[in-house]
Every structure is written in structure tokens, then in C-alpha cells.
Amino acid sequence: MEVEVRYRPVRYARLEIKPDGKVVVTAPEGFDVNSFIKKHERWLRKRLEELEEVRKEASRGFPLLGRFYELELGDVRDVEIAGEKVVLPENREKARKALKELLRVKIIPLVALYSALMNLSPGRVYIRNQRTKWASCSSRGNLSFNLRLIALPEGLIKYVVIHELAHLRYLNHSKAFWELVGKFYPDYRTARGELRRWWGIIELNGGWRWVEGR
Structure with missing residues (x-):
């Protein structure tokens, strides 16, 4: 688990999980970050497992209206859907x-x-x-x-x-x-x-x- 600690003038510590899986802790100076992470370890593990599932879904193709398509860029003006492929303007x-x-x-x-x-x-x-x-x-x-x-x-x-x-x-x-x-x-x-x-x-x-x- 990769953890980045950011010390800021805040009253309470908070946890955030970035899309790349990095755990970011924002906390006041002198805060016991290790104990904080240990206390929330179960929650963090669950969220990281969910993130891995999301990462797998993100690799299925280009999401459009809830479906995943093979993405192609071409000389088109509008969004074109043909079977399992979606074509977008190349610009x-x-x-x-x-x-x-x-x-x-x-x-x-x-x-x-x-x-x-x-x-x-x-x-x-x-x-x-x-x-x-x-x-x-x-x-x-x-x-x-x-x-x-x-x-x-x-x-x-x-x-x-x-x-x-x-x-x-x-x-x-x-x-x-x-x-x-x-x-x-x-x-x-x-x-x-x-x-x-x-x-x-x-x-x-x-x-x-x-x-x-x-």
C-alpha cells in the first residue's frame, strides 16, 4: 500500500484513495499517521479491492451510455456507433x-x-x-x-x-x-x-x- 502524507493546517485527518491506488493522508503536524492508517486498514483494503475491479472495467473499452465499445478515431463529425465499435472525430x-x-x-x-x-x-x-x-x-x-x-x-x-x-x-x-x-x-x-x-x-x-x- 503506497501512502503519501500531507501535513496541512487542518483540524481533522482525512483519507483519500487516488485512482492509481495511492493512499493520501492529510493531517495536522504531529498527528499519529501510522495509528490512523492501522485503524482504517480494513476499510482501506476493501476500497483498494474495489478499485482493482474498477480498473479491470476501465480496460474493457470506451464507456458510452453504460456500454463498452472499441474506440476508433476517424473522419466523422458525430458520434457513430457500429456494432461493438464507436467512432469519434479524430480532433x-x-x-x-x-x-x-x-x-x-x-x-x-x-x-x-x-x-x-x-x-x-x-x-x-x-x-x-x-x-x-x-x-x-x-x-x-x-x-x-x-x-x-x-x-x-x-x-x-x-x-x-x-x-x-x-x-x-x-x-x-x-x-x-x-x-x-x-x-x-x-x-x-x-x-x-x-x-x-x-x-x-x-x-x-x-x-x-x-x-x-x-
Whole structure:
């Protein structure tokens, strides 16, 4: 287990596992890091085992709408799917644009449907290349969705839309917020776990590393 310790002016120590398997401990000066790691060793081992499974999935191919494809770059304008192969424009910016348009086709009808069902009025809808969040909701009611969502099964895309719409009413993760989400997506707890797994898959996937310029 590779461990990196970062001493910072923080009140409490925290653990983080990077996509490459490195364990990062952020702690105040003088903190007993060895005891901290030993205390959480079982949790760390479990998470590292899960990460290994994610790494295997990430190597299956390019994830798109919950399926894995052989990725090919070619002289195309849009995302083209033929059997087990997906073809993207060979220019990275054009590939991002094509994926954004594909996601927009999925997102806009969902926003329209669930905003009506939830009696909410969102502002503008954006598709962005976000690096830390699946989506976000601004104080003005604008919704931003991560391009990475196009990699997910459509059921999870629906969950993210419902989650962000719920923030138009509750700008927090209170009990009332989760009750609203649960009314329209009862299995939200499972969805949250699945989103963590898919984030790891995308982080480790070679095709997505190319798309994002990593």
C-alpha cells in the first residue's frame, strides 16, 4: 500500500484513495499517521479491492451510455456507433463537441419532463467539461452537467437530472432534499454508489483520458 502524507493546517485527518491506488493522508503536524492508517486498514483494503475491479472495467473499452465499445478515431463529425465499435472525430475538440451534443439530446428532454413533474423552473442548461462534479446548480437556477455523464447508463443520467433539479428547491442535502429526490428516484442510494464506481472507471479509462486531454 503506497501512502503519501500531507501535513496541512487542518483540524481533522482525512483519507483519500487516488485512482492509481495511492493512499493520501492529510493531517495536522504531529498527528499519529501510522495509528490512523492501522485503524482504517480494513476499510482501506476493501476500497483498494474495489478499485482493482474498477480498473479491470476501465480496460474493457470506451464507456458510452453504460456500454463498452472499441474506440476508433476517424473522419466523422458525430458520434457513430457500429456494432461493438464507436467512432469519434479524430480532433479532440470536435470529439468533445460531438459527445456534448449526444448528451444534450439525452439531458434536455429529462430536464423538461422532471421539472414539470417536480413543479420546478430551471434556468439555462449547460454541458461542461467538469473535473470534480457530475453536475451543479447555480443560485440563479442554471444547471450544469458534466460531459462525463454520456458514459453512464441512462438510468443514472436520469438520477443526476433529478438530483440537480431538487437543488432548485433545496440548496443542501437535507432530509427534505432526499425525500424529494426519493419521490422521483426511489433507489437513489444505489445510484450514488454506482456514480462513484463510474467516476473511477472514467478516471482510469484510456479513451476518456484522451477526450479530456489528461
